[in-house]
Amino acid sequence: xxxxxxxxxxxxxxxxxxxxxxxxxxxxxxxxxxxxxxxxxxxxxxxxxxxxxxxxxxxxxxxxxxxxxxxxxxxxxxxxxxxxxxxxxxxxxxxxxxxxxxxxxxxxxxxxxx
Amino acid sequence: xxxxxxxxxxxxxxxxxxxxxxxxxxxxxxxxxxxxxxxxxxxxxxxxxxxxxxxxxxxxxxxxxxxxxxxxxxxxxxxxxxxxxxxxxxxxxxxxxxxxxxxxxxxxxxxxxxxxxxxx
Numbered sequence: 001x002x003x004x005x006x007x008x009x010x011x012x013x014x015x016x017x018x019x020x021x022x023x024x025x026x027x028x029x030x031x032x033x034x035x036x037x038x039x040x041x042x043x044x045x046x047x048x049x050x051x052x053x054x055x056x057x058x059x060x061x062x063x064x065x066x067x068x069x070x071x072x073x074x075x076x077x078x079x080x081x082x083x084x085x086x087x088x089x090x091x092x093x094x095x096x097x098x099x100x101x102x103x104x105x106x107x108x109x110x111x112x113x114x
Numbered sequence: 115x116x117x118x119x120x121x122x123x124x125x126x127x128x129x130x131x132x133x134x135x136x137x138x139x140x141x142x143x144x145x146x147x148x149x150x151x152x153x154x155x156x157x158x159x160x161x162x163x164x165x166x167x168x169x170x171x172x173x174x175x176x177x178x179x180x181x182x183x184x185x186x187x188x189x190x191x192x193x194x195x196x197x198x199x200x201x202x203x204x205x206x207x208x209x210x211x212x213x214x215x216x217x218x219x220x221x222x223x224x225x226x227x228x229x230x231x232x233x234x
Contacts, residue, residue: 040220040221042159042221044159048226049209049224049225049226049227050159050209050221050224051224052220052221052222055215055219055220061222093158093159095159095161095220095221097215097218097219097220099218100173100218101161101164101173101174101175101218102161102173102175102176103161103164103218104161105158105159105160105161106158107158108158108159
C-alpha cells in the first residue's frame with residue numbers, strides 16, 4: 001500500500017500570512033502516460049465532511065478560492081494557502097488515488113490561527 | 115443539487131451486524147463509481163470500499179475484506195454497506211462519497227456521515 005505522510009502535524013499561522021502543508025508518498029504518484037500526479041487535497045472543518053480542494057495535484061475544484069494552490073510531482077507535494085483567512089482553520093488531508101486500491105490518506109494537518 | 119444522505123448507523127455489540135445506506139440525488143447515480151470512507155473518532159480518514167457503476171467491480175481495504183460488502187441499487191439511487199462481524203476498531207463515522215473520475219479518483223461530493231459505534 002502507498003503510505004502518505006503529511007508535515008507538519010499542526011501549524012499555526014497569522015491571518016494574512018502564507019500557510020504551507022507538505023505531503024510525501026511512499027512511491028511516485030506520477031503517471032507518465034497522461035502526465036498527471038494522482039493526488040488530491042481536502043479540507044475538513046469540525047463536525048463537517050471533508051471538502052475537495054485540489055485534484056491532479058494542482059487543479060483547483062470549482063468554487064475553491066484561488067488562495068488555495070497545489071504543487072509538486074512524483075512523491076512530494078505541497079498545499080499552499082497564500083493569505084490565511086479565519087475560515088481556513090481546519091484539518092487538511094492529502095489523498096492518493098494512483099493505481100489499484102486502497103486509496104490512502106495522509107494523517108492530516110491541523111491549521112490554526114497564531 | 116447533489117446530495118448524499120447516509121443512514122443506518124448506531125450502537126452494535128462486537129460480532130454484530132449493521133447495514134448502512136446512502137441515498138443519492140441531484141445527479142445520475144448510475145454513472146459514477148461510489149465509495150465508503152470512514153473516520154474513527156478524533157482520527158483521520160480511511161477509504162473502506164468502492165463499487166463500479168453497474169456493481170460488477172468492488173474493492174475493499176484489507177481490514178474489512180470478508181466482513182463488509184458494498185452494493186448498490188441504481189433503480190433506487192442508493193449505495194449500501196453491509197457490515198458483519200463488527201469489531202471495536204470499526205467504530206467510526208462512515209461517509210459515502212462520489213468519485214467523478216472513475217475506478218479510483220478523488221471524491222467531489224460527500225454525505226454528512228453516519229456514526230457506527232461498536233461496543234459491549
